[in-house]
Amino acid sequence: xxxxxxxxxxxxxxxxxxxxxxxxxxxxxxxxxxxxxxxxxxxxxxxxxxxxxxxxxxxxxxxxxxxxxxxxxxxxxxxxxxxxxxxxxxxxxxxxxxxxxxxxxxxxxxxxxxxxxxxxxxxxxxxxxxxxxxxxxxxxxxxxxxxxxxxxxxxxxxxxxxxxxxxxxxxxxxxxxxxxxxxxxxxxxxxxxxxxxxxxxxxxxxxxxxxxxxxxxxxxxxxxxxxxxxxxxxxxxxxxxxxxxxxxxxxxxxxxxxxxxxxxxxxxxxxxxxxxxxxxxxxxxxxxxxxxxxxxxxxxxxxxxxxxxxxxxxxxxxxxxxxxxxxxxxxxxxxxxxxxxxxxxxxxxxxxxxxxxxxxxxxxxxxxxxxxxxxxxxxxxxxxxxxxxxxxxxxxxxxxxxxxxxxxxxxxxxxxxxxxxxxxxxxxxxxxxxxxxx
Ligand SMILES: [Zn+2]
Numbered sequence: 489x490x491x492x493x494x495x496x497x498x499x500x501x502x503x504x505x506x507x508x509x510x511x512x513x514x515x516x517x518x519x520x521x522x523x524x525x526x527x528x529x530x531x532x533x534x535x536x537x538x539x540x541x542x543x544x545x546x547x548x549x550x551x552x553x554x555x556x557x558x559x560x561x562x563x564x565x566x567x568x569x570x571x572x573x574x575x576x577x578x579x580x581x582x583x584x585x586x587x588x589x590x591x592x593x594x595x596x597x598x599x600x601x602x603x604x605x606x607x608x609x610x611x612x613x614x615x616x617x618x619x620x621x622x623x624x625x626x627x628x629x630x631x632x633x634x635x636x637x638x639x640x641x642x643x644x645x646x647x648x649x650x651x652x653x654x655x656x657x658x659x660x661x662x663x664x665x666x667x668x669x670x671x672x673x674x675x676x677x678x679x680x681x682x683x684x685x686x687x688x689x690x691x692x693x694x695x696x697x698x699x700x701x702x703x704x705x706x707x708x709x710x711x712x713x714x715x716x717x718x719x720x721x722x723x724x725x726x727x728x729x730x731x732x733x734x735x736x737x738x739x740x741x742x743x744x745x746x747x748x749x750x751x752x753x754x755x756x757x758x759x760x761x762x763x764x765x766x767x768x769x770x771x772x773x774x775x776x777x778x779x780x781x782x783x784x785x786x787x788x789x790x791x792x793x794x795x796x797x798x799x800x801x802x803x804x805x806x807x808x809x810x811x812x813x814x815x816x817x818x819x820x821x822x823x824x825x826x827x828x829x830x831x832x833x834x835x836x837x838x839x840x841x842x843x844x845x846x847x848x849x850x851x852x853x854x855x856x857x858x859x860x861x862x863x864x865x866x867x868x869x870x871x872x873x874x875x876x877x878x879x880x881x882x883x884x885x886x887x888x889x890x891x892x893x894x895x896x897x898x899x900x901x902x903x904x905x906x907x908x909x910x911x912x913x914x915x916x917x918x919x920x921x922x923x924x925x926x
Contacts, residue, residue: 558588661726
């Protein structure tokens with residue numbers, strides 16, 4: 489009995505020793521870099537929660553990352569650092585035999601923010617290092633200057649901000665052939681911007697111009713600095729059933745999602761930030777109830793406008809591509825929660841559907857989709873002219889309730905100008921009548 493007990497203890501000690509020896513090693517399995525206009529994100533895939541320290545060296549500029557009990561079977565020096573502020577990733581002689589020392593050779597002096605992420609979906613443990621340029625005092629004050637929402641008098645362009653969903657660590661939905669939603673979103677967003685920029689009196693701006701992740705809240709913050717008249721987020725759907733197909737247009741719901749699909753998409757959107765690496769930074773409001781009440785109050789107007797644009801864009805898409813839903817859809821997407829900017833989200837197709845995955849990779853299809861979306865946007869701004877904007881429709885179709893003086897007011901002109909331009913003898917107009925605008 490006694491000796492048996494002793495053997496058991498011995499085995500236990502031996503076993504614990506082996507386990508802790510195994511646990512002690514942190515394997516760096518991969519390194520990825522994502523360069524954005526204002527930072528570079530370096531992501532290390534590690535076998536477990538990592539224990540590490542970092543410090544900078546200058547002349548030349550370097551960031552040193554010491555990973556405790558780290559090992560790496562991969563060749564760090566062959567990590568792709570092209571077009572980024574990191575010149576090279578390499579291994580360096582460690583301060584002790586239990587440390588893996590990784591050095592990032594930097595193009596210029598940078599500051600670092602680092603954090604580790606717990607396993608989520610396709611990713612295991614990650615160590616994330618965000619490097620950004622040192623803010624000079626002048627740049628810091630400039631950044632904090634309040635953004636003016638009121639437009640200057642005088643003719644100006646209508647600004648459309650286009651947001652390509654996902655990016656970087658967050659691939660979005662995946663196609664059966666391996667297409668990544670983040671890539672098709674960006675391609676469509678760029679084509680859409682192209683077409684908008686060809687319109688007189690309209691200008692397009694992109695929240696994301698390359699393959700990097702932007703947290704959802706930051707997307708609306710970026711948009712805000714661009715003084716947009718409209719925010720359009722581009723996505724492609726993914727669903728577990730490959731038969732699901734067609735495009736849909738979404739606006740922010742008052743309360744929750746309007747459909748099962750809406751709830752599904754909201755969940756996916758939430759996981760976006762966790763995947764992309766914003767999970768450790770809480771984007772939630774401290775008091776959700778108060779936030780919701782305030783949001784509701786200020787959103788009523790832009791929600792109505794959003795709904796009108798969405799209807800126009802939906803109409804354009806209906807004539808171009810297969811629709812998943814023939815009505816405007818509602819969900820609580822965070823990316824649409826700008827209280828003062830009309831915002832819509834377009835799911836261009838289902839990337840999880842083999843036929844639609846193919847379409848989503850076709851430049852010709854991107855052009856078709858973009859033409860439909862631009863058509864919808866133009867139609868909206870034709871009926872709802874922006875005061876002081878250069879963009880002016882050539883004609884207007886009389887709607888129920890319109891009067892000639894009302895139309896004149898809407899388009900910044902006078903009844904006599906309208907009558908002259910359209911050779912009208914009276915002030916009477918009828919529904920459906922096409923009026924040429926001066
Ligand atoms: Zn998406």
